[in-house]
Amino acid sequence: MSALESEIDPDATPEPKLQISHLDAYFNDRHVVRDITLSVPQRRVTAIIGPSGCGKSTFLRCLNRMHEHVPGARARGAVMLDGVDVYHPSINPARLRRHVGMVFQKPNPFPTMSIRDNVLAGHRLNGTHVDAPGELVERCLRQVALWDEVKDRLGRPGVSLSSGQQQRLCMARVLAVEPEVILLDEPSSALDPIATAHIEELIEELKERYTLVLVTHNLQQAARVSDYMAFFYLGNLVEFDRTDVIFTNPKESRTEDYLTGKFG
Amino acid sequence: MSAPVSGLPPDLPSAPASGRSSASSDDLRAPTAGAPVEQAFHAIGFLALLLPLLAFLVLFVSVLADAWPRLGWGFLSGIPSRKPQLAGILPALVGSASLMGLTALIAVPVGIGAAIYLEEYARRSRLTSLIELNISNLAGVPSIIYGLLGLEVFVRAMHLGRSLLAGALTLSLLLLPMVIMTSREALRSVPLSVREACHGLGADRFCMLRLVILPMCFPRMLTGIILALARAIGETAPLLTIGALTYVAFLPDSVHSAFSTLPLQIFAWISRPQTSFHENAAAGIVVLLAVMLLMNGFALWLRARLQRRLPG
Numbered sequence: 001m002s003a004l005e006s007e008i009d010p011d012a013t014p015e016p017k018l019q020i021s022h023l024d025a026y027f028n029d030r031h032v033v034r035d036i037t038l039s040v041p042q043r044r045v046t047a048i049i050g051p052s053g054c055g056k057s058t059f060l061r062c063l064n065r066m067h068e069h070v071p072g073a074r075a076r077g078a079v080m081l082d083g084v085d086v087y088h089p090s091i092n093p094a095r096l097r098r099h100v101g102m103v104f105q106k107p108n109p110f111p112t113m114s115i116r117d118n119v120l121a122g123h124r125l126n127g128t129h130v131d132a133p134g135e136l137v138e139r140c141l142r143q144v145a146l147w148d149e150v151k152d153r154l155g156r157p158g159v160s161l162s163s164g165q166q167q168r169l170c171m172a173r174v175l176a177v178e179p180e181v182i183l184l185d186e187p188s189s190a191l192d193p194i195a196t197a198h199i200e201e202l203i204e205e206l207k208e209r210y211t212l213v214l215v216t217h218n219l220q221q222a223a224r225v226s227d228y229m230a231f232f233y234l235g236n237l238v239e240f241d242r243t244d245v246i247f248t249n250p251k252e253s254r255t256e257d258y259l260t261g262k263f264g
Numbered sequence: 265m266s267a268p269v270s271g272l273p274p275d276l277p278s279a280p281a282s283g284r285s286s287a288s289s290d291d292l293r294a295p296t297a298g299a300p301v302e303q304a305f306h307a308i309g310f311l312a313l314l315l316p317l318l319a320f321l322v323l324f325v326s327v328l329a330d331a332w333p334r335l336g337w338g339f340l341s342g343i344p345s346r347k348p349q350l351a352g353i354l355p356a357l358v359g360s361a362s363l364m365g366l367t368a369l370i371a372v373p374v375g376i377g378a379a380i381y382l383e384e385y386a387r388r389s390r391l392t393s394l395i396e397l398n399i400s401n402l403a404g405v406p407s408i409i410y411g412l413l414g415l416e417v418f419v420r421a422m423h424l425g426r427s428l429l430a431g432a433l434t435l436s437l438l439l440l441p442m443v444i445m446t447s448r449e450a451l452r453s454v455p456l457s458v459r460e461a462c463h464g465l466g467a468d469r470f471c472m473l474r475l476v477i478l479p480m481c482f483p484r485m486l487t488g489i490i491l492a493l494a495r496a497i498g499e500t501a502p503l504l505t506i507g508a509l510t511y512v513a514f515l516p517d518s519v520h521s522a523f524s525t526l527p528l529q530i531f532a533w534i535s536r537p538q539t540s541f542h543e544n545a546a547a548g549i550v551v552l553l554a555v556m557l558l559m560n561g562f563a564l565w566l567r568a569r570l571q572r573r574l575p576g
Binding site for chain 2: 064071112121170
């Protein structure tokens with residue numbers, strides 16, 4: 001534990017986990033992400049903020065190549081995961097997504113599956129063998145603080161839970177495949193304040209072991225949970241720095257205007 | 265903060281300043297602009313529902329009255345005869361059932377396979393749009409055309425003769441467009457968010473289909489298929505065209521046997537001049553309607569049962 005604590009010394013400059021260089025993304029002719037160069041530090045929470053339509057979700061979806069599932073969408077540039085370019089032709093995007101997991105805006109547990117099967121879904125879908133499924137289910141559900149609430153009804157459908165619980169179930173489902181990076185696309189925007197607080201606590205805990213990238217339109221949330229922050233505007237990266245620096249001493253006037261509510 | 269505590273902020277006027285008394289009781293009771301038209305529409309709609317129901321009821325009651333003396337176990341278990349009182353419907357009933365079973369065996373795997381390919385794998389191109397357009401058009405082609413095709417291809421070119429297999433292949437062609445379309449609709453009903461969840465977990469397309477998508481849309485697919493089969497059981501023209509028999513005194517024992525079906529038997533009896541055969545036809549109609557109702561009821565029951573497992 002002490003080794004882990006020293007590793008996440010907040011003042012040390014962390015190693016980059018993802019290095020994005022000159023990334024462009026398009027929907028047909030629309031150029032929605034423009035020449036982004038950015039390093040996502042390891043075992044930190046990096047928040048992406050910006051007004052609606054600024055390309056922050058698209059940028060996030062480029063990191064695990066989900067972007068290309070949309071018809072007419074394409075991306076250009078490099079995204080290096082531990083030095084490996086995930087856009088290299090030899091990379092299998094499905095395998096990549098086991099290393100770079102994703103939590104979506106709307107909780108989306110699999111409706112035909114029980115709570116237990118939802119946690120194991122990643123392994124089932126990948127055809128990987130799980131030695132002790134019961135232990136894995138318990139460990140993942142404990143990680144998202146859902147175990148005590150659902151341990152007596154693991155066989156019930158995943159969709160029988162409240163939406164806040166469903167979102168935590170979706171996070172447990174991602175954790176079960178043991179990714180290194182977790183992308184969170186406005187994970188609490190469909191939830192009530194209490195469920196949101198649960199998710200934020202969870203993000204705090206997860207950054208001890210995972211690299212997290214969080215897209216949010218909630219500035220308070222970004223301030224509460226993130227270590228680094230990138231401000232996107234009209235597809236461009238305006239400013240990227242430590243969260244405390246961005247909030248107290250932004251270098252760009254557009255960042256300051258957005259943070260103080262002059263536009264958005 | 266010495267302002268009196270009330271439900272309203274202190275700077276809000278307590279009553280509207282203008283003279284318009286918007287909340288007078290007359291205004292609240294007045295009818296809305298569309299009210300008279302709406303009542304007329306209500307009545308017309310009810311009538312439109314009532315007329316076809318009445319027509320069907322009259323039809324059904326008159327058929328039932330004709331059929332009543334003939335309906336019974338002897339009719340269901342008997343074979344056709346030249347003496348109308350002895351004639352039964354068993355070969356036609358068994359023929360219809362085997363024809364439907366065989367048709368389902370052929371049309372369902374092919375139809376679902378085609379739907380999965382078109383919906384999940386095929387790239388959007390001019391060719392796929394053309395195929396899609398043709399499938400919807402084929403669903404509207406008169407069934408006798410399929411009969412002619414079946415006669416030429418299955419009965420003559422493939423030398424299957426007037427067999428159950430030729431009949432089932434012909435009906436499969438007729439059903440395929442419908443099976444493909446309902447299966448595609450079922451696949452399309454699976455929300456994008458569920459597909460994204462699968463991709464996000466690193467699933468390939470095949471595993472996603474097998475473990476998530478197909479279990480989710482299975483009830484809808486099955487309902488569509490049963491309803492299509494229930495329609496096909498009443499088809500007469502294509503089977504007449506391929507030369508299915510109207511007088512069969514034995515039960516089909518293989519896919520190569522000759523066969524008759526309920527609608528063919530009804531058609532044969534109704535073309536006889538003797539009125540006592542018309543009673544047989546009426547009884548046959550009642551049996552056919554009962555079979556169709558059973559199939560539709562089964563589809564509804566199945567959907568309700570399977571969808572209870574799928575909340576949300």
